[in-house]
Amino acid sequence: MRAAREALSSAQSYGIVVTGARDIGKGAFQTALVRSLAPDLYAQTLRSTMGGTETPYGALAPFLARLPDDALENPAATMRGIMELLSADAAGRPAVIALETPGGLDELSTATLVNLMTTGTAKVVVVANRTSDLPQDFHWMLTEGRIREIQLDLLGEDKTEEVLGEVLGGIVPRTVARMLHAMAHGNPELLYRIMGDFLQGGQLRATDGVWTLAEDAETTRSREIEDVVRSRVERESPEVQAVIEALACARRLPLQRITTVFGVDVISVMDEAGLIAVDENEHHSVSLSDPVMEEVVRGWLSIPRRRELRAKIIGDEEPSLASLGVVELLGYAAWTRECHAALAPSHAVAAAGAALRLHDPHFALDCLEGVPRAPATWATVQLLRAYAYLALGLPVQAHLLLEQVTEEELSSVPPVAYAHFIEAMAAVKRSTPGRDGEVAALFDEARARLLVNSSLGDVSDEDVRRARAVLDLAEFADAAYRGDQAKVLDRLEAAAAGVPGGDDELRLRSACLLMQAQVVLGREDEALATFHRVSSELASPAGTIRVRQDFVSRGFDVLLFNGHWRQALALVRSAGFETVPSLRFSGAHYEFASGLALVYAGRGSEAISPLLAAIAQLEQGNVRATLGCAYAATAFAFAQQGDSAAARSYLDRLEGWSAPTSYTLRSSTEFCADMARRWIGERGAAQRLVEAAKEDIAAGRWTMAGVRLVGATVETGHEELTLLEEVCGHRQGALAEIGRRLARGTRLRNLQDLVAASDLAAGLELDTLESRCTAVALDVARDTGDVRSARILQARLDRLTGLVEVLPVVPQSLGPLLTAREREVAVLAARGESNRTIADEMGLSVRTVEGHLYQVFSKLGITSRAELAGLL
Numbered sequence: 001m002r003a004a005r006e007a008l009s010s011a012q013s014y015g016i017v018v019t020g021a022r023d024i025g026k027g028a029f030q031t032a033l034v035r036s037l038a039p040d041l042y043a044q045t046l047r048s049t050m051g052g053t054e055t056p057y058g059a060l061a062p063f064l065a066r067l068p069d070d071a072l073e074n075p076a077a078t079m080r081g082i083m084e085l086l087s088a089d090a091a092g093r094p095a096v097i098a099l100e101t102p103g104g105l106d107e108l109s110t111a112t113l114v115n116l117m118t119t120g121t122a123k124v125v126v127v128a129n130r131t132s133d134l135p136q137d138f139h140w141m142l143t144e145g146r147i148r149e150i151q152l153d154l155l156g157e158d159k160t161e162e163v164l165g166e167v168l169g170g171i172v173p174r175t176v177a178r179m180l181h182a183m184a185h186g187n188p189e190l191l192y193r194i195m196g197d198f199l200q201g202g203q204l205r206a207t208d209g210v211w212t213l214a215e216d217a218e219t220t221r222s223r224e225i226e227d228v229v230r231s232r233v234e235r236e237s238p239e240v241q242a243v244i245e246a247l248a249c250a251r252r253l254p255l256q257r258i259t260t261v262f263g264v265d266v267i268s269v270m271d272e273a274g275l276i277a278v279d280e281n282e283h284h285s286v287s288l289s290d291p292v293m294e295e296v297v298r299g300w301l302s303i304p305r306r307r308e309l310r311a312k313i314i315g316d317e318e319p320s321l322a323s324l325g326v327v328e329l330l331g332y333a334a335w336t337r338e339c340h341a342a343l344a345p346s347h348a349v350a351a352a353g354a355a356l357r358l359h360d361p362h363f364a365l366d367c368l369e370g371v372p373r374a375p376a377t378w379a380t381v382q383l384l385r386a387y388a389y390l391a392l393g394l395p396v397q398a399h400l401l402l403e404q405v406t407e408e409e410l411s412s413v414p415p416v417a418y419a420h421f422i423e424a425m426a427a428v429k430r431s432t433p434g435r436d437g438e439v440a441a442l443f444d445e446a447r448a449r450l451l452v453n454s455s456l457g458d459v460s461d462e463d464v465r466r467a468r469a470v471l472d473l474a475e476f477a478d479a480a481y482r483g484d485q486a487k488v489l490d491r492l493e494a495a496a497a498g499v500p501g502g503d504d505e506l507r508l509r510s511a512c513l514l515m516q517a518q519v520v521l522g523r524e525d526e527a528l529a530t531f532h533r534v535s536s537e538l539a540s541p542a543g544t545i546r547v548r549q550d551f552v553s554r555g556f557d558v559l560l561f562n563g564h565w566r567q568a569l570a571l572v573r574s575a576g577f578e579t580v581p582s583l584r585f586s587g588a589h590y591e592f593a594s595g596l597a598l599v600y601a602g603r604g605s606e607a608i609s610p611l612l613a614a615i616a617q618l619e620q621g622n623v624r625a626t627l628g629c630a631y632a633a634t635a636f637a638f639a640q641q642g643d644s645a646a647a648r649s650y651l652d653r654l655e656g657w658s659a660p661t662s663y664t665l666r667s668s669t670e671f672c673a674d675m676a677r678r679w680i681g682e683r684g685a686a687q688r689l690v691e692a693a694k695e696d697i698a699a700g701r702w703t704m705a706g707v708r709l710v711g712a713t714v715e716t717g718h719e720e721l722t723l724l725e726e727v728c729g730h731r732q733g734a735l736a737e738i739g740r741r742l743a744r745g746t747r748l749r750n751l752q753d754l755v756a757a758s759d760l761a762a763g764l765e766l767d768t769l770e771s772r773c774t775a776v777a778l779d780v781a782r783d784t785g786d787v788r789s790a791r792i793l794q795a796r797l798d799r800l801t802g803l804v805e806v807l808p809v810v811p812q813s814l815g816p817l818l819t820a821r822e823r824e825v826a827v828l829a830a831r832g833e834s835n836r837t838i839a840d841e842m843g844l845s846v847r848t849v850e851g852h853l854y855q856v857f858s859k860l861g862i863t864s865r866a867e868l869a870g871l872l
Contacts, residue, residue: 007148014117015124020152042090095122154186173613175587210616229296248297251331255284361388375412393622395431415467423474483663485517486700504542516554522702524733563764565601588617602768604640624659632672639679
């Protein structure tokens with residue numbers, strides 16, 4: 001829009017041509033542009049005739065209707081009359097002609113428009129798919145730059161987020177931006193209309209400055225979008241319309257099936273017109289190329305019409321599950337449900353499982369609605385329903401569903417399915433208040449049942465072995481939830497190593513648990529090695545959606561507690577939350593993880609937006625396990641910025657929160673809350689960190705103990721520093737080395753250790769930790785009379801002061817730091833710039849620059865620019 005306005009305001013410009021793919025919103029852009037220029041500019045919209053180029057002055061009919069008869073006697077008189085009319089209408093204002101369908105211009109209309117442009121009477125805003133669609137007489141204007149092309153493209157996710165931020169203001173969560181992007185499929189016109197609809201309907205609203213999207217927000221409610229799609233579809237032949245309707249219902253169909261039903265010729269026409277897309281999979285599945293058309297057409301079809309299409313394409317036979325991919329299966333299930341027909345139990349169970357893996361618990365429940373109760377399948381049906389309710393934050397309902405499965409029904413399922421049922425029951429009990437203590441007995445009972453079944457010979461040894469492997473995995477997950485990884489580490493290592501012929505998916509899921517256990521237990525380097533090993537196998541058949549989800553959630557801890565916070569951010573952002581349902585149910589956790597990584601890195605100012613976005617979304621739903629940690633992390637982020645009042649407000653929110661949580665979440669909640677309290681000066685916070693660290697030490701959780709002690713030892717004595725050094729001796733990796741050198745250097749006043757710790761922190765971009773090491777080192781250097789080191793450390797701390805809002809440690813012997821202006825002058829001087837050049841660049845006088853340099857030299861204890869360059 002800015003580029004278009006600039007082009008129109010140029011004295012050398014004749015106008016612009018707006019180009020882009022079909023239905024990308026060129027007309028809406030043209031309309032919005034013209035409206036934005038009013039009332040300072042006069043605009044006249046023209047449309048060329050659709051009948052071709054044979055109607056003289058067809059595009060200029062609005063002007064011709066107003067001309068007197070004598071102005072129609074010859075082309076010169078007509079041209080002169082149109083110019084006079086336009087000038088009179090403009091009343092001294094600049095004039096713009098907005099022109100659509102330029103390819104249909106007749107010669108006389110084209111000549112008149114060229115004359116209007118070249119005489120300066122008016123500029124044009126033309127809409128075309130491509131510049132080659134313009135009349136030949138316009139091409140030289142493009143070549144000479146008199147008409148500028150403004151090309152519209154589909155928006156990427158980052159651009160969508162940027163646009164929404166500019167339009168809405170406040171905090172637009174990345175999740176909300178990605179949902180709107182997915183709904184609009186990157187189309188800027190659709191994004192504009194969807195956003196307008198949601199704002200008008202109250203589905204897009206701001207709470208405490210954070211924009212959230214209601215759970216029931218649906219794009220198909222837009223009347224404008226429906227009108228646009230309907231006009232497009234009605235332009236097609238009846239045969240093409242029938243295929244559009246069929247694909248809208250089915251979502252995706254095999255190429256062979258659709259050509260058999262509708263004929264090769266019709267499908268070829270649609271392919272040439274770009275209406276369909278063909279996947280290069282084994283079934284060569286066909287879908288509509290425009291997903292918005294698919295959604296809208298499906299919305300207006302009646303139930304009888306959907307049934308008619310279903311009978312025509314599928315008939316009375318259920319398609320085999322083997323012939324359906326995940327997308328085809330979900331499409332078939334949705335189509336069946338939309339026809340108010342019943343899914344076969346096998347298809348309902350398969351579709352519900354696929355929906356849960358794609359974070360759509362509502363659709364999973366829809367698929368399972370009406371499934372008859374049968375002993376062989378009921379346990380699995382209830383298991384899937386329970387997982388769906390658990391995803392919706394309703395653990396009590398999930399527990400009731402599993403308890404409704406009778407002993408007879410459990411006895412009817414094979415061992416592996418029974419083990420998965422126990423796995424689900426354990427997860428549900430952990431999340432249900434008052435049921436957490438029942439998990440251990442649940443595992444004991446399950447193992448006893450498998451032992452009995454094995455001794456009776458009712459099932460194969462292989463089935464029992466696989467069932468035990470599933471139970472092992474469930475126990476490992478339970479140990480991780482409780483922070484008891486040390487108790488199962490040996491078994492977990494064996495499961496992650498696997499056995500010949502074993503289940504590779506279970507092996508990789510065990511490896512994901514193993515890498516998280518390793519990083520918690522102080523084996524950070526081993527955890528990174530396991531992380532990279534699992535990463536290398538994600539592309540294999542064993543790298544299922546479940547494995548990838550485990551890898552992201554547990555790999556985040558591995559990277560974060562190795563100090564690799566940027567990689568942790570990248571991992572979360574590549575997690576594959578692309579569909580609206582997945583963003584709706586997992587987006588808040590994505591925002592939370594991003595904010596948590598930034599808080600641990602000491603970047604409180606950057607963490608605020610994603611954390612506030614996470615809180616706004618989490619408070620809307622029922623899933624509360626993460627909310628407490630989000631409150632604590634936000635309090636810590638505000639404390640890092642020096643905003644004590646905001647930090648206390650979120651600590652107060654934390655006091656009113658309670659929910660069952662995993663050890664990892666609980667420890668992060670406690671750490672962030674205590675660090676926030678310590679940062680804002682509350683008494684007792686450091687001691688709580690030390691006590692929690694001792695509990696971690698007792699359980700062998702050396703990494704978590706070390707993290708707490710680094711935070712606690714800012715203001716504690718030699719005993720805590722000695723404990724930190726001892727704990728770091730049980731750990732691996734760069735963070736352990738930083739903690740060890742920081743503790744020893746602070747305790748023994750060893751400058752070499754402190755500088756080494758500062759360098760390691762700088763390598764991990766942990767600015768806050770680096771500033772602490774540097775501040776203590778600066779005190780030691782000054783106390784020992786090491787002037788050269790003191791100068792270097794002073795300059796280093798001065799640089800960090802511009803990055804860290806509130807220093808965690810201020811040197812006791814700290815001289816005055818450089819001001820922001822002094823630092824800017826010093827950097828330029830260190831580059832070798834003259835005083836005159838610095839003055840010109842900064843808009844200062846030479847005398848002022850000299851004064852700043854005098855202060856810099858005095859504060860840093862140096863006498864030359866050469867020394868300054870060495871410091872900066």
